[in-house]
Structures are given as structure tokens and as C-alpha cells.
Amino acid sequence: MFKKIILTTGIAFVFFLSNAQGLDTYVHEGEFGVSIGAGHYFGDLTTGMKIYNLKPKLAAGAYFQKQFNNYVGLKIGANYCFLGYADKYSNYINDRPKKFRNLSFNTDLWELNISGSFNFFRFQPGFREYSFTPYVSLGIGVFSYDPYAYLNGSQYMLRPLGTEGQNDKINYPNLNPYGTMAMCFPLAFGMKYNISDKINIFGELSYRFTTTDYLDDVSKSFVNMDTLYAYKGRQSVDLSFRRDEIKGWERDYPSYGYQRGDKRSYDMYWFGGIGVTLYFDSFGNLWPYGPSKCPKKNSMW
Numbered sequence: 393m394f395k396k397i398i399l400t401t402g403i404a405f406v407f408f409l410s411n412a413q414g415l416d417t418y419v420h421e422g423e424f425g426v427s428i429g430a431g432h433y434f435g436d437l438t439t440g441m442k443i444y445n446l447k448p449k450l451a452a453g454a455y456f457q458k459q460f461n462n463y464v465g466l467k468i469g470a471n472y473c474f475l476g477y478a479d480k481y482s483n484y485i486n487d488r489p490k491k492f493r494n495l496s497f498n499t500d501l502w503e504l505n506i507s508g509s510f511n512f513f514r515f516q517p518g519f520r521e522y523s524f525t526p527y528v529s530l531g532i533g534v535f536s537y538d539p540y541a542y543l544n545g546s547q548y549m550l551r552p553l554g555t556e557g558q559n560d561k562i563n564y565p566n567l568n569p570y571g572t573m574a575m576c577f578p579l580a581f582g583m584k585y586n587i588s589d590k591i592n593i594f595g596e597l598s599y600r601f602t603t604t605d606y607l608d609d610v611s612k613s614f615v616n617m618d619t620l621y622a623y624k625g626r627q628s629v630d631l632s633f634r635r636d637e638i639k640g641w642e643r644d645y646p647s648y649g650y651q652r653g654d655k656r657s658y659d660m661y662w663f664g665g666i667g668v669t670l671y672f673d674s675f676g677n678l679w680p681y682g683p684s685k686c687p688k689k690n691s692m693w
Contacts, residue, residue: 429665431473436653440482494634507531523586550609555632557615574604610653
């Protein structure tokens with residue numbers, strides 16, 4: 393399904409970009425925008441999540457977009473999002489092992505991306521009849537992350553602890569530590585409205601497909617807890633399996649190889665927010681839309 397969406401959107405963007413020079417006479421050069429909103433993660437800890445279990449967290453971003461015509465543009469963006477989730481929020485009614493593992497994580501995520509955008513309607517600031525459009529964008533990006541969790545009031549970075557046996561080259565030589573950077577493929581849908589000759593407002597929802605399954609530090613299976621304790625210490629065991637924090641625990645640890653996460657799929661995340669944009673000309677000045685660029689009989693101003 394994802395490949396079909398990427399292919400269809402990519403073909404449409406290339407088609408309109410190839411015809412960019414002939415679509416319109418009056419085109420703004422570019423724009424700078426900022427946004428604020430919320431983000432959420434989807435991965436191994438959200439498999440039992442319902443809509444009322446969502447735990448969105450702060451997200452913000454900024455971008456510059458070069459406009460080729462009134463339909464097609466190329467955008468460079470930067471985003472920040474605070475992501476996190478916990479097993480205790482999900483409804484594992486028929487999946488007690490996931491409920492009892494009792495895992496959680498948080499991470500600060502920083503992202504850079506480049507994407508092509510397409511307006512479904514002709515969008516031309518300064519003209520009332522072309523002041524609104526829904527749009528779609530598709531791109532590629534890179535982001536950094538480093539999950540952590542809290543234990544007895546103290547914060548622990550999860551990657552160095554090797555909670556799935558990473559870094560133990562003697563017992564698990566094939567388990568390499570995951571990186572703190574990965575690629576993403578942003579797919580966004582939004583709407584924007586021109587409120588003056590220099591300013592737009594917009595709302596956008598964007599989804600990120602990624603190349604990592606470790607946003608949450610959970611991917612594969614449990615390792616032997618005695619071995620993990622010997623090589624990585626008490627904190628690694630306590631943060632690999634946290635059933636001891638649930639009442640009724642009988643000190644039964646999962647067996648070696650027992651499923652901890654789902655390695656068949658990568659983690660994902662989304663942003664949703666509102667924002668404002670300012671127009672610029674090719675020299676970096678605010679674009680002075682008015683009679684010099686727009687026919688007076690059609691101008692809003």
C-alpha cells in the first residue's frame with residue numbers, strides 16, 4: 393500500500409514539475425513558514441492502542457519552499473518532536489505478555505527533510521478566487537533519536553544498556569547496537585489559505601515512514617536475563633522487562649528468544665499542526681504583491 397502511494401504521488405509530482413513553466417504567468421518565488429502542533433509515535437508499544445489511548449506530544453517545525461508555479465513547489469524543512477509511549481496505555485486485552493512486559497520510552501527527535509509539494513487548486517496570493525487550496529507533499533529526510541526511560545525516578549539512556557543483548561559480542565555476536573540516526577519518508581496532506589498579500593495560514597497532517605525499528609528500543613526478542621545481568625548490569629535487566637513493577641509478579645522472567653517486539657515492521661510517527669508563512673522574492677525580501685505583479689481588475693488589494 394505504501395509503495396503504491398509513493399509511486400502515484402511521485403508520478404503526479406514529476407508530471408506537474410515538467411510542465412511548471414507553462415502553467416501560470418504570475419507566480420510567487422518562495423515562502424518561509426513555521427508551525428506548532430503535536431506528534432505521535434506508532435510502533436511495538438502501540439499495537440493494542442485505541443484512539444482514546446493516543447498520547448500526542450509537542451511538535452514544531454520550520455521550512456522554506458521554492459515555488460516553481462502556482463501548483464508545484466520544492467520544500468526544505470526542519471522539525472522537532474518529543475515522542476514517547478508506554479505499554480500501560482494500550483489495551484492488551486488478549487495479549488497479556490505485552491501488557492506484562494510493561495515497557496516505556498521517550499525521545500527527542502530532530503528531523504531534516506526535502507519534499508515536493510503539489511496544490512490541488514491554483515494558488516495565487518493576491519487573487520481572491522485563488523486564495524485557498526488543499527495540497528499534498530512527498531519527500532525524504534533524516535532524523536536523530538535516542539530513547540530513554542525512567543526507573544525509580546532516574547533517567548537511563550536505553551541504547552547503551554543493550555536491552556536486547558546488543559554489544560555483548562561473546563554471547564550475541566550478531567546483535568549490533570542500533571544507530572541514533574535513520575531515514576524517513578514524509579507524506580503530508582494539508583490546506584492553506586491566503587489572508588493577505590504576504591501571509592498564509594495552513595494546517596497539515598504528515599506521516600513519517602522510517603528505516604528503524606528502534607525508536608522505542610523494542611524490536612526483536614528477549615535474551616537470557618542472567619547473561620544480560622552479567623554483561624550489562626541490573627539496570628539493563630530492569631529496563632528490558634518491567635513486570636516486577638506490576639502487582640502479583642512471581643519473579644518469572646521470559647525465556648531466551650521469547651518475543652519482545654515485532655521485527656517485521658519499522659516504527660513510524662506523525663506530526664499535526666497549524667502554521668503561518670511569509671512570502672519572499674529571489675533576493676530574500678518580502679514579496680510586494682500588488683499592481684506591479686497582479687492585474688488591478690482581479691486584485692484583492
